[in-house]
Amino acid sequence: MLHVESLSKSYRIFESPRARLKYLLSPRALAPRLHRALDDVSFSLEPGQCLGVVGDNGAGKSTLLKLIAGAISPSSGRVVREGRLTAILELGAGFHPEFSGRENIRFAGALIGIPADEMRLREPEILDFAEIGDAIDRPVKTYSSGMAVRLAFALVTSVEPDILIIDEALAVGDQHFQRKCIERIESFRRRGCTILFCSHSMYHVRRLCDRAVWLREGRVAATGATEAVVSEYEAWVRIRDRVQTVPDDSDAKGGERGVQAEVGERRLDGVTVAGIGDGDPGVLESRDLAVTLHARMPDGETPALAILLERSDGVGITAVGTHADDFLPVRQSDGRWSATVRFPDIPLYSGEYQVSAYLFDAAGVAVYDEWKHCARFRFVYPTLETGIARLPHEWS
Numbered sequence: 001m002l003h004v005e006s007l008s009k010s011y012r013i014f015e016s017p018r019a020r021l022k023y024l025l026s027p028r029a030l031a032p033r034l035h036r037a038l039d040d041v042s043f044s045l046e047p048g049q050c051l052g053v054v055g056d057n058g059a060g061k062s063t064l065l066k067l068i069a070g071a072i073s074p075s076s077g078r079v080v081r082e083g084r085l086t087a088i089l090e091l092g093a094g095f096h097p098e099f100s101g102r103e104n105i106r107f108a109g110a111l112i113g114i115p116a117d118e119m120r121l122r123e124p125e126i127l128d129f130a131e132i133g134d135a136i137d138r139p140v141k142t143y144s145s146g147m148a149v150r151l152a153f154a155l156v157t158s159v160e161p162d163i164l165i166i167d168e169a170l171a172v173g174d175q176h177f178q179r180k181c182i183e184r185i186e187s188f189r190r191r192g193c194t195i196l197f198c199s200h201s202m203y204h205v206r207r208l209c210d211r212a213v214w215l216r217e218g219r220v221a222a223t224g225a226t227e228a229v230v231s232e233y234e235a236w237v238r239i240r241d242r243v244q245t246v247p248d249d250s251d252a253k254g255g256e257r258g259v260q261a262e263v264g265e266r267r268l269d270g271v272t273v274a275g276i277g278d279g280d281p282g283v284l285e286s287r288d289l290a291v292t293l294h295a296r297m298p299d300g301e302t303p304a305l306a307i308l309l310e311r312s313d314g315v316g317i318t319a320v321g322t323h324a325d326d327f328l329p330v331r332q333s334d335g336r337w338s339a340t341v342r343f344p345d346i347p348l349y350s351g352e353y354q355v356s357a358y359l360f361d362a363a364g365v366a367v368y369d370e371w372k373h374c375a376r377f378r379f380v381y382p383t384l385e386t387g388i389a390r391l392p393h394e395w396s
């Protein structure tokens with residue numbers, strides 16, 4: 001239904017409007033800087049699949065959706081799609097501000113290829129869904145952003161498309177409107193409509209999408225089943241939010257330091273999980289889970305070490321760190337720092353689990369190194385209950 005192949009987009013960045021004009025008038029003028037907003041993105045969607053597009057502000061989500069909708073053209077790569085596509089790209093974009101909502105409905109019909117008389121037939125249903133009352137005959141420039149998006153959503157979904165693109169449309173609606181939108185999106189999906197849904201609301205992405213793609217600085221950071229991708233993104237956000245500027249006297253080049261930082265002297269140097277048998281993943285042979293972390297730090301600095309334990313589908317179980325538990329890692333004779341965390345009689349159910357390791361500064365603020373999913377294991381618990389963890393409990 002939709003095939004996106006090595007899609008990239010670079011925007012030209014001009015120093016000023018004047019520089020833009022000069023460049024347009026004379027190709028020999030100073031060439032603009034290029035900003036790569038999307039870099040080599042590929043995926044395919046089948047009919048009825050709903051893809052959530054997640055990522056930080058400026059990660060390239062809207063650029064991707066605009067390219068798929070054909071609103072802008074790619075610098076390289078291609079989009080192959082079938083059937084009728086409709087899109088809500090930017091709130092209210094496409095509406096003419098001076099004209100009324102009703103007039104805009106008629107223009108929009110022409111734009112999405114619906115004849116005027118058919119559009120008139122659909123009008124009552126659109127008005128009914130948008131629920132903006134008399135405002136339909138007022139100029140769109142007087143609408144609140146919530147009203148504009150109600151009308152945009154009602155309009156775009158008045159004809160069932162084969163591919164529907166929704167960029168952040170639910171964010172401004174109230175709960176009643178969000179519920180209606182979700183119901184409509186779900187009914188489209190059941191009937192085989194392919195949907196791309198971009199949102200900062202992980203709740204909505206989890207609710208609506210069966211697949212997700214996480215964009216980071218224009219590149220695909222993760223893609224796959226929604227829960228795995230969204231949890232990975234959320235874990236990364238949690239870590240990133242703890243990041244602060246590294247002091248000037250460090251070997252860092254300054255600025256904000258993310259989890260991908262390559263700080264040569266500050267790095268993880270080994271992670272082991274005790275008692276994992278052969279296999280992929282091997283079975284944890286003990287009821288206790290013990291993870292040992294090793295790290296290197298420059299002389300005079302102490303590290304904080306942490307692990308994140310997740311189910312293999314990305315559902316987080318727990319994150320623990322030496323800084324939070326007031327434990328100082330131990331300096332070994334070879335100069336490495338080490339710490340072992342032990343979970344006695346680990347309260348998990350049978351399943352596959354993964355461990356990620358992190359190296360922080362002593363306060364647990366700056367992230368120096370991260371080994372994501374560096375160890376995996378299977379845990380076998382001899383009863384049939386399911387869930388995330390076995391909570392201590394009692395009956396009475």
Ligand SMILES: Nc1ncnc2c1ncn2[C@@H]1O[C@H](COP(=O)(O)OP(=O)(O)OP(=O)(O)O)[C@@H](O)[C@H]1O
Nearest residue numbers: 011012035037055056057058059060061062063064
């Ligand atoms: N027309 C443009 N000209 C120049 N740069 C642009 C243009 N449109 C977007 N960009 C830049 O491209 C990058 C990706 O922007 P995009 O709008 O796709 O991000 P996004 O993930 O949708 O962000 P948000 O969550 O804030 O909507 C950003 O750095 C943005 O500043």
